[in-house]
Amino acid sequence: MKLHTINTGFFKLDGGAMFGVVPKAIWQKSNPADANNLCTWAMRCLLIEDGDSLILVDTGIGNKQSEKFFSHYFLHGDDTMEKSLANLGFGVEDITDVFLTHLHFDHVGGAVQRVDEKFLPTFKNATYWSNEKHWHWATEPNEREKASFLKENILPLQQSGQLKFIPEEEDLEWKTGIKIDFAYGHTDAMMLPKISYKDKTIVYMADLLPSVGHLPLPYVMAYDMFPLKTLTEKSAFLEKAVAEDWVLMLEHDPINECCTLERTEKGIRAAITFKLRDL
Structure with a gap:
């Protein structure tokens, strides 16, 4: 097995929304905001190369939305999904599986492309993986979260026949060496892949822990549907x-790809940070 970082670019989100009840005077020390109170965030995906399987975990925001939509998020950087795959010698046609941690637009947007005014799966040879509980949550969204679930990002996956569901089971082994943890605070039934790799356990954190700056327990996003649930899940x-x-x-950390943890007087914090390729 080989793991690769797939960078898809950066975007900006409101710092207050990203840190919830934590005052700006505190969070801006780790994530400085611009004049509009916006902080830069990565959209960092993971590629798992294992035998005949080439598994992509999340897909970034994509490029099919309107200019008005993108104007809210200030996309920047030179990286794209296609460029990052090409740097490793792959193309979108080589992906066998697309694992979607959840269906918010910055995680699933790249899964679907616009072709001649039609919305079609970007990875035509891949099986797309979600879970039934989260799929229903996303396709019948509540008013607070519906702006994050865009139909054109989601419904074409099912219409194509390429969508499959992963059973909602604790510590499920989805594929050899890859287990799935479920989390329910950010959105219902978000999935975190937990990978056995080089005698280590690597966990792709999705939105349970967007960045090193979110390690302190009270640092919970205002985007989370159930913040007290996030607090409990993150602590455990x-x-x-x-x-x-x-x-x-x-x-989403704009600087740090990976970290290990240590106990400190202030609680659990990052021990060392490093790039995945240096593991």
């Missing part, structure tokens, strides 16, 4: 991760 996860020396891969 970090306790297990530090005890078992897991490596965390951070989807």
